[in-house]
Amino acid sequence: MNESLxxxxxxxxxxxxxxxxxTRFAPSPTGYLHIGGVRTALFNxxxxxxAGGQFLLRIDDTDQQRNVEAALAPILHGFxxxxxxxxxxxxxxxxxxxxxxxxxxxRYQAAVEKLLETGAAYxxxxxxxxxxxxxxxxxxxxxxxxxxxxxxxxxxxxATAFEAEGRQGVMRLKMPTxxxxxxxxxxxxxxxxxxxxxxDHVVQRADGSCLYHLATVVDDHDFKITHVVRAEEHLSNxxxxxxxxxxLGYPLPEFAHVPYVAEPGSKNKLSKRKLEKYLKNRDFAAxxxxxxxxxxxxxLETSAETFNPVIVDFYEEVGFLPDAILNYLVLLGWSxxxxxxxFSREEMIQHFTLARVNKAPASFDAQKLLAFQQRAMxxxxxxxxxxxxxxxxxxxxxxxxxxxxxxxEYVTQIVEAAGDRITVFGDILEFDDFFTAxxxxxxxxxxxxxxxxxxxxxxxxxTAFRAKLADAKGFDAESLDKLLHDFVEQQGIKIxxxxxxxxxxxxxxxVGFGMFETxxxxxxxxxxxxxxxxxxxLADAKG
RNA sequence: GCCCCGUUGGUCUAACGGUGAGGAUAGCGGGCUUUCAAUCCGCUGAUGAGGGUUCGAUUCCCUCACGGGGUGCCA
Numbered sequence: 001m002n003e004s005l006x007x008x009x010x011x012x013x014x015x016x017x018x019x020x021x022x023t024r025f026a027p028s029p030t031g032y033l034h035i036g037g038v039r040t041a042l043f044n045x046x047x048x049x050x051a052g053g054q055f056l057l058r059i060d061d062t063d064q065q066r067n068v069e070a071a072l073a074p075i076l077h078g079f080x081x082x083x084x085x086x087x088x089x090x091x092x093x094x095x096x097x098x099x100x101x102x103x104x105x106x107r108y109q110a111a112v113e114k115l116l117e118t119g120a121a122y123x124x125x126x127x128x129x130x131x132x133x134x135x136x137x138x139x140x141x142x143x144x145x146x147x148x149x150x151x152x153x154x155x156x157x158x159a160t161a162f163e164a165e166g167r168q169g170v171m172r173l174k175m176p177t178x179x180x181x182x183x184x185x186x187x188x189x190x191x192x193x194x195x196x197x198x199x200d201h202v203v204q205r206a207d208g209s210c211l212y213h214l215a216t217v218v219d220d221h222d223f224k225i226t227h228v229v230r231a232e233e234h235l236s237n238x239x240x241x242x243x244x245x246x247x248l249g250y251p252l253p254e255f256a257h258v259p260y261v262a263e264p265g266s267k268n269k270l271s272k273r274k275l276e277k278y279l280k281n282r283d284f285a286a287x288x289x290x291x292x293x294x295x296x297x298x299x300l301e302t303s304a305e306t307f308n309p310v311i312v313d314f315y316e317e318v319g320f321l322p323d324a325i326l327n328y329l330v331l332l333g334w335s336x337x338x339x340x341x342x343f344s345r346e347e348m349i350q351h352f353t354l355a356r357v358n359k360a361p362a363s364f365d366a367q368k369l370l371a372f373q374q375r376a377m378x379x380x381x382x383x384x385x386x387x388x389x390x391x392x393x394x395x396x397x398x399x400x401x402x403x404x405x406x407x408x409e410y411v412t413q414i415v416e417a418a419g420d421r422i423t424v425f426g427d428i429l430e431f432d433d434f435f436t437a438x439x440x441x442x443x444x445x446x447x448x449x450x451x452x453x454x455x456x457x458x459x460x461x462x463t464a465f466r467a468k469l470a471d472a473k474g475f476d477a478e479s480l481d482k483l484l485h486d487f488v489e490q491q492g493i494k495i496x497x498x499x500x501x502x503x504x505x506x507x508x509x510x511v512g513f514g515m516f517e518t519x520x521x522x523x524x525x526x527x528x529x530x531x532x533x534x535x536x537x538l539a540d541a542k543g
Numbered sequence: 544g545c546c547c548c549g550u551u552g553g554u555c556u557a558a559c560g561g562u563g564a565g566g567a568u569a570g571c572g573g574g575c576u577u578u579c580a581a582u583c584c585g586c587u588g589a590u591g592a593g594g595g596u597u598c599g600a601u602u603c604c605c606u607c608a609c610g611g612g613g614u615g616c617c618a
């Protein structure tokens with residue numbers, strides 16, 4: 001063994017340990033997890049996992065909301081459901097706890113004091129009115145606003161004097177007045193800013209509470225974040241954060257500003273507040289309706305504000321597969337090449353790079369999401385499809401809980417016959433006719449009219465076919481296929497003249513999957529019972 | 544107003560300065576069929592505008608338009 005082999009190996013390990021990639025996502029506890037936020041979080045997660053590093057969750061609750069815990073729970077739940085586990089953060093903690101900004105005030109206070117000491121910040125006593133006046137004057141003069149620092153207190157004497165006037169002091173950054181800042185953004189490349197255009201931002205209010213920009217810089221440093229990957233709306237905020245970091249003597253993290261996820265069919269940022277507008281988008285509305293229908297069958301108490309395709313909970317309730325959502329989302333702003341579309345979790349981790357993240361926002365496309373879901377669902381083994389479908393059936397009250405012992409077998413037949421008609425697990429509920437008692441089956445009025453009432457020979461044919469069914473020896477799909485075809489030949493009719501009537505009679509619906517599978521699954525007794533009932537209803541209808 | 548970022552079919556995207564601008568999804572037409580779905584075959588559809596640089600521009604530069612962000616004691 002020679003040394004030249006051993007040494008590089010060792011140093012590579014050391015290097016990796018030192019340079020361990022740490023990323024974070026910083027949600028505010030708003031009570032729900034936004035799909036656009038998840039996409040940004042996913043990029044962070046992928047970057048960290050791909051480098052063997054850590055992904056952390058930090059809670060931006062500087063606003064001190066009253067019920068942080070309740071508002072945070074759905075967010076954490078959403079991350080877990082998607083399988084975006086965090087290495088450090090709420091509930092799992094970690095070496096740099098606490099991970100809640102509301103609990104880190106002392107850290108921010110210490111930073112403010114240091115900024116003051118080094119002259120990077122100053123106490124300011126301007127009133128809101130005075131600042132507004134300055135702003136308006138600058139605007140009237142057509143000049144960019146820059147605070148005059150008239151009420152800046154650089155000595156304790158000055159501060160005392162201002163306080164004597166009844167003024168309250170805040171802490172402001174003393175920003176450079178000239179020069180340029182160049183940052184090398186991992187997505188956007190070199191971006192230049194003019195220091196002279198930056199404001200003396202407030203970092204601490206009169207009541208001692210600190211603002212976001214200060215807090216985020218301190219936290220990212222404390223948590224040893226190496227890559228700040230966030231939405232592009234923060235790009236313009238970066239200079240002030242760089243200033244704070246440098247003033248505190250922190251090394252700068254890498255920055256990557258990723259585009260936001262846009263509204264369906266537009267380039268506006270996707271927001272939870274404009275749902276009404278999105279519902280005018282056909283595809284978005286279709287997805288939403290699908291969800292609402294499933295929710296209704298499940299008996300969920302939903303409202304448009306808390307249950308819609310912008311919110312991650314929606315997908316869980318309706319029965320999407322997390323991997324399908326991630327696969328769709330990763331392609332919203334990132335691509336590997338000109339043709340690869342399908343990625344497992346591991347493949348995403350393996351291939352993701354910031355260099356191939358797009359600069360332009362990408363619109364949320366409900367149809368394409370559904371297409372990814374469809375594909376993932378088709379690839380799922382029947383056994384898993386059945387297990388999840390049974391859960392949904394139980395929740396909808398269509399099978400009792402605990403289910404009868406043969407439920408899995410029964411549902412397996414349905415799932416297999418349904419094939420790709422099941423896009424999300426909630427779709428199983430559309431086949432409720434397999435789970436209702438024969439004398440409770442409800443008939444679609446339109447279908448009943450068109451296929452049973454209207455054709456003059458419906459009752460006659462159905463009665464004749466019922467007799468055949470009653471005598472049937474085998475009741476599997478293949479035998480039934482033959483049975484019906486023989487019947488049709490005997491009667492000298494086309495199959496279309498009877499098969500729709502049969503479908504409506506036994507399922508109550510105009511559409512469904514293969515007729516023979518349907519009959520076979522229901523079994524002889526139930527088919528006969530349902531046909532009898534349909535014939536009776538038909539007779540009543542014809543009066 | 545000023546500063547920063549962006550702009551390829553409806554949508555997501557690909558294209559060392561040299562491709563018939565490729566793929567996906569959607570749409571349309573047709574076949575198959577007992578309905579729906581699926582499937583098969585075929586088709587429509589894009590480089591925001593204008594100037595440069597270049598033998599050659601989606602790609603580089605400038606101007607404009609449009610969209611987004613910042614200019615907050617919001618995050």
